[in-house]
Structures are given as structure tokens and as C-alpha cells.
Amino acid sequence: MLPNVTSDASAFVEKAYDYVIIGGGTAGLALASRLSDNPNITIGVLEAGQDRSDDPTIRLAGGWLVSAFVPGAEFHWPFETTEQTHAAGQKVDVHRGKVLGGTSAINALMWTRASKAEYDALVELGNPGWSFDELLPYFKRSQAHTPQENNIIPGTGTLSPSQGSYGPVKTSFNTWYSSLIKPFLAAAATLSIPLNSDPNSGNMVGMNNVTRMVDNEDGTRSHSGAAYLPRTAGRNNISVLVGAYTTKIAIAKEGHELVAKQVHFDVDGTNHVVRANEEVILSAGAYQTPQILELSGIGKTSVLSKFGIETLLELPVGDNLQEQLLISTNASLTDEAVSNLSVDPFIEGLQPEPGKDAAATNTSGPFISVPIRSATSSSEHAEFVALLNSYLADESLTPLERAQFTIQRRWLSSADSSNVAELLCEFSCMPGLAGLPLADGRVTLWNPVAHLHPTSRGSVHINSPDPFAQPSIDPKFLSRAYDMKAFLQALRLREKIIRAPPLDSMITQSAIPPSSVQTDEEVEAFIKANITTFAHPVGTAAMAARNLGGVVDQNLKVYGTRNIRVVDASIIPLQISATPASTVFAIAEKAADIILATTS
Numbered sequence: 218m219l220p221n222v223t224s225d226a227s228a229f230v231e232k233a234y235d236y237v238i239i240g241g242g243t244a245g246l247a248l249a250s251r252l253s254d255n256p257n258i259t260i261g262v263l264e265a266g267q268d269r270s271d272d273p274t275i276r277l278a279g280g281w282l283v284s285a286f287v288p289g290a291e292f293h294w295p296f297e298t299t300e301q302t303h304a305a306g307q308k309v310d311v312h313r314g315k316v317l318g319g320t321s322a323i324n325a326l327m328w329t330r331a332s333k334a335e336y337d338a339l340v341e342l343g344n345p346g347w348s349f350d351e352l353l354p355y356f357k358r359s360q361a362h363t364p365q366e367n368n369i370i371p372g373t374g375t376l377s378p379s380q381g382s383y384g385p386v387k388t389s390f391n392t393w394y395s396s397l398i399k400p401f402l403a404a405a406a407t408l409s410i411p412l413n414s415d416p417n418s419g420n421m422v423g424m425n426n427v428t429r430m431v432d433n434e435d436g437t438r439s440h441s442g443a444a445y446l447p448r449t450a451g452r453n454n455i456s457v458l459v460g461a462y463t464t465k466i467a468i469a470k471e472g473h474e475l476v477a478k479q480v481h482f483d484v485d486g487t488n489h490v491v492r493a494n495e496e497v498i499l500s501a502g503a504y505q506t507p508q509i510l511e512l513s514g515i516g517k518t519s520v521l522s523k524f525g526i527e528t529l530l531e532l533p534v535g536d537n538l539q540e541q542l543l544i545s546t547n548a549s550l551t552d553e554a555v556s557n558l559s560v561d562p563f564i565e566g567l568q569p570e571p572g573k574d575a576a577a578t579n580t581s582g583p584f585i586s587v588p589i590r591s592a593t594s595s596s597e598h599a600e601f602v603a604l605l606n607s608y609l610a611d612e613s614l615t616p617l618e619r620a621q622f623t624i625q626r627r628w629l630s631s632a633d634s635s636n637v638a639e640l641l642c643e644f645s646c647m648p649g650l651a652g653l654p655l656a657d658g659r660v661t662l663w664n665p666v667a668h669l670h671p672t673s674r675g676s677v678h679i680n681s682p683d684p685f686a687q688p689s690i691d692p693k694f695l696s697r698a699y700d701m702k703a704f705l706q707a708l709r710l711r712e713k714i715i716r717a718p719p720l721d722s723m724i725t726q727s728a729i730p731p732s733s734v735q736t737d738e739e740v741e742a743f744i745k746a747n748i749t750t751f752a753h754p755v756g757t758a759a760m761a762a763r764n765l766g767g768v769v770d771q772n773l774k775v776y777g778t779r780n781i782r783v784v785d786a787s788i789i790p791l792q793i794s795a796t797p798a799s800t801v802f803a804i805a806e807k808a809a810d811i812i813l814a815t816t817s
């Protein structure tokens with residue numbers, strides 16, 4: 218068990234805490250750990266999941282395919298969306314981590330950072346202090362990277378100035394690469410896609426090798442519990458209660474402000490109450506932070522009144538949900554290519570080194586991330602601009618949407634912002650999925666494809682006054698035509714890569730989507746029927762100016778409250794072109810400095 222973790226609720230509530238953090242996940246534990254550096258303040262964390270840091274499924278990075286997806290696994294919240302009317306009525310699985318470490322304990326380990334323009338946009342949305350340059354020290358403070366020359370993307374053997382070397386989260390590169398990677402990169406190079414050896418520098422575009430949250434000393438996952446709790450060993454000012462499900466924050470009105478006094482939580486059917494002397498901080502993730510705010514009376518009256526909840530504070534909690542779409546593609550290989558494949562030694566059944574499970578920790582290989590302008594003809598590009606212009610002409614847009622689309626149009630059009638990627642074609646080295654047989658025996662090249670900056674805006678809201686009921690999650694996938702058009706371009710990009718030399722000579726045909734899917738109409742029908750999520754929801758308690766529709770200010774304080782903050786992926790107001798965990802850690806690191814500056 219990790220230090221300062223307890224399952225004794227009675228002992229936990231005997232004390233009051235200066236700071237009560239709801240959610241011992243990615244952000245929650247990083248924040249708690251940093252706050253505990255001040256010995257004069259006390260921190261109590263409520264986490265619904267258990268400490269399973271010793272379970273191989275959590276400890277060994279390759280376990281995520283079980284912990285995140287296997288039905289009935291105790292490590293995730295088995296959430297699904299509402300029926301997605303623009304995606305063939307599907308309900309899409311949108312699981313989240315329910316375990317100490319949260320989603321960082323079950324995710325796919327990729328540690329990527331978006332481009333400078335995307336963090337600078339945070340300032341434009343009303344958040345001074347959040348530019349790329351101002352966030353960079355926090356990115357670095359969270360990370361200890363082990364560079365490794367790996368012969369995939371040259372130039373990765375030394376630590377770049379944009380990577381951290383002494384932080385709690387250990388990052389490294391894969392220990393095994395498929396022999397298909399080099400032909401894949403060579404094919405992408407024929408499309409003038411540049412190599413990018415330092416995607417953390419504020420430019421994500423090109424072919425970049427993905428860093429993983431893996432400690433390459435022992436092949437273990439560096440999730441927020443394993444990374445941030447050991448540094449609290451021996452401290453008595455921090456306590457993390459597991460198995461504790463928060464049901465409500467008790468909030469009082471004092472003058473014009475709301476003040477959080479206590480947090481109610483459930484352990485095995487018994488209600489408990491813990492007192493917060495200074496602040497209550499929500500770190501329950503992009504789906505459950507809004508749920509808890511709404512259950513506590515902060516949100517939209519149009520939602521709360523349906524369930525008999527008095528609105529203490531009117532804020533657009535739960536709106537502005539932005540989620541990236543992903544589809545897996547597979548290409549069938551020639552017999553010769555199959556016979557020349559290198560095979561992951563773990564999959565081959567070879568014994569990993571004692572104490573290591575190295576091959577099972579391998580995650581994505583290179584990302585190919587490109588802006589729409591570099592993947593389309595000028596007339597196709599003009600159609601994207603026209604679509605954004607038509608959205609901006611819509612008077613029913615919210616102020617936040619208007620501000621976001623203005624920024625997105627600039628990214629789409631301006632050469633200065635050409636390093637904001639929208640289309641992603643990923644090469645995966647995950648066990649069993651890279652050049653290895655699928656369930657039906659076919660050996661394929663596996664490339665997930667994603668659209669990174671959707672224009673669809675959805676919501677997550679309570680669906681019941683029952684705190685244990687799953688909130689209603691509606692990302693409104695593909696509800697704006699731009700997103701379908703962009704996804705089509707992402708699939709076309711992948712098609713161009715597999716049809717380019719030298720990769721083309723190794724591939725017989727596309728297996729998924731089948732080669733019979735050719736016209737735009739056929740590809741669109743395929744997309745609608747096969748859409749899944751990249752599992753990166755953001756924006757549901759957006760950090761933005763209040764008059765734009767923000768829920769929290771630049772200090773992460775909920776508007777209109779004296780002492781309620783949000784510190785997790787919910788605050789990211791506009792989707793980023795990266796996997797979000799490293800940004801969530803940077804948010805937690807910065808939040809710690811903001812809060813510690815108010816303490817003595």
C-alpha cells in the first residue's frame with residue numbers, strides 16, 4: 218500500500234482538514250502531494266476506488282487493456298454515452314479510472330504535449346498566467362524523463378530543454394519497436410510530413426515518437442499514486458481515504474458568496490461527513506466533477522430543477538464537453554511482410570527479465586500529427602474555413618463557442634498557427650496489436666486514427682438526484698459537419714500513407730475499413746457506424762472569463778464561491794491536440810503553487 222492511504226473512514230473524519238480534495242486521481246494526488254510540502258496545512262483526499270498499486274494490472278503498464286476495458290473490472294467506471302444520433306444511434310463506452318491514481322492508472326500511458334498556440338489560447342479565453350511559456354516549468358516539474366536514442370526518430374537520445382528530469386512521473390520510450398515502423402515512417406515522409414524529435418517544445422506537428430509514463434528501471438506504470446504519494450512518506454499532514462464516494466458538498470451562503478463547509482461521502486452504505494477549514498477542491502474528472510457540483514446546487518437551473526435541487530449558483534456546469542473521436546484501422550499484410558515481421562518478445566512467450574515486463578509496457582509508436590491545411594488541397598481547406606465561418610455566423614452560439622471557433626479558425630487558416638495538429642494517424646506497438654494476428658487470424662498493420670479538435674460541443678449532466686446514478690454523458694459526436702469532414706480527411710491521410718512506398722509493397726488491402734469502402738459517402742457511413750472515443754473528455758468546468766461562460770477563473774476558483782476550486786481535466790476550456798494526462802499533471806502542479814501562495 219502507498220503511504221498515507223487509509224480505508225478507516227471513522228479515523229479519517231475524526232480530524233478536519235484545511236483542504237479536502239474530492240478524487241484521488243491524476244490531478245487530485247499530484248495536488249495533494251505538492252500541498253503537503255507545507256507542514257502547516259492539512260490535506261484529506263476522498264477517493265471512491267481502492268489502492269490497487271500492487272496489482273499487476275495496475276503496476277505493470279501493459280495491464281491497461283484489462284483495467285480499462287474488461288467488463289466488470291473493478292478499476293474503471295463503466296460509463297457510456299447517451300445514444301449518439303449523428304453516429305448511427307450508438308452508445309459509446311467512455312470508461313474512466315476508479316482506483317487510486319484515477320485514469321492515469323488505467324490509461325494507455327502516452328505522454329504527449331500540445332502545441333504552444335493551444336496553451337496560449339488559454340490566456341485569450343480570459344486566463345492570464347496560463348500561456349505555454351508560463352506552463353512549461355510545471356510540465357517539467359512533473360516529469361523525470363530518461364532519454365534514449367532509439368533509432369526510430371533521430372535526436373531523442375538527449376534530454377531536450379522542454380523535458381523535465383527530476384519530477385515524480387517517470388517517462389521513457391518503448392523498449393521494443395515493430396519492424397513495420399520504419400517503412401511506415403518512410404511512407405509518411407513521401408507525403409512531406411516532417412520528422413519531429415522534440416514534440417514537447419511547443420510544436421507537436423510531424424512524425425514524433427511518443428513518450429510513455431513508464432519507469433524504465435522496472436517497467437512499471439508511473440501513475441499519479443505511484444509517482445506522487447511516495448514523496449509524502451513520513452508526513453502526518455496528508456491522508457487519503459479510499460473506498461469513499463463523495464455524494465455532495467454542503468454549501469452555505471455568506472453575503473454574496475457561497476462557502477463550502479463540509480463534504481458528504483459514502484463508505485459501504487454509511488454516510489460520513491468531513492469538515493474543510495479552508496477549501497474544497499474537486500478533482501473527480503471531467504464527468505464526475507460536474508456531477509458533484511450539480512448535486513451540490515451549482516449548475517444550471519434548467520438541469521437542477523428537474524430533480525428538485527435548489528440552484529445556489531447559476532453557472533454553465535457540465536456544458537462545453539469536448540471529446541476526440543477515434544477509429545481503429547487495420548491493413549492486411551503480404552505473406553512476405555508477415556514472415557519478415559519482428560515479433561514482440563513478450564507476445565512470443567519469451568520470459569521478460571526478472572522484475573520487468575518490458576514488452577508489455579510498450580505503447581504507441583510514432584504519432585503522425587498534422588494540421589488540416591497540410592493534408593488537404595486549397596479547395597478542400599477552403600471548405601473547412603467556410604464551415605467555421607458559417608458556425609460563427611450563427612447567432613445562437615454561446616460566447617464561449619464564438620471565442621473558441623474564432624481561435625480554431627485562426628489555427629486552421631494562419632501559417633503562424635500551422636503547428637496546431639488536427640489529424641492523427643498513430644502507429645501502435647501495444648501488445649498483440651502491431652503486426653500481430655487479430656482475433657480472426659489476420660496479421661495486420663494497426664493504425665488508430667483520430668480527429669483532435671472537434672467543433673461538436675456536448676454536455677454531462679445529472680440524470681437523477683441519486684448521487685450513485687451515472688450522469689448523462691452526451692458528447693454530441695459528429696453533430697457538426699466539420700467533424701465528419703475532418704475525420705474523413707484523417708482516414709484519407711492514413712490511406713495515403715499505406716499506399717505510399719515502401720509500405721505499399723507490404724500491404725495487400727485495407728481490412729478495416731474494408732477496401733470496398735471508397736466513396737466519401739461510403740467512408741462517412743463507415744465512420745458513423747464505427748466511431749469510438751479517444752477517452753479525452755475536457756471542458757465541463759471550463760476555465761474562462763465569466764462573461765464567456767467560464768465556470769472557474771484563472772485561479773481555478775469556481776465563480777461566485779469563496780473556497781471551491783476545480784483541479785482536473787474539466788477546466789481545459791478548449792480541446793488540445795495531445796493526450797491530456799501530462800497537461801493535467803501540469804495543471805495540478807500550477808494549482809499547488811496558486812494555493813500554497815495563499816497559505817502561511
Ligand SMILES: Cc1cc2nc3c(=O)[nH]c(=O)nc-3n(C[C@H](O)[C@H](O)[C@H](O)COP(=O)(O)OP(=O)(O)OC[C@H]3O[C@@H](n4cnc5c(N)ncnc54)[C@H](O)[C@@H]3O)c2cc1C
Nearest residue numbers: 240242243244265319320324325326327463785786796798
Ligand atoms: C482507456 C483510456 C486510455 C487513455 N490513454 C491516455 C494516454 O495514453 N495518455 C494520456 O495522456 N491520456 C490518456 N487518457 C486520458 C487521461 O488519462 C485522463 O484525461 C486524465 O488522467 C484525467 O485526469 P483527471 O485528474 O481529470 O481525472 P481522473 O484521473 O479520472 O481522476 C478522477 C478521480 O476521481 C475519482 N472520483 C470520481 N467521482 C468520485 C466521487 N464521487 N467520490 C470520490 N472519488 C471520485 C475517480 O475514481 C478518479 O480516481 C486515457 C483515458 C482512458 C479512459
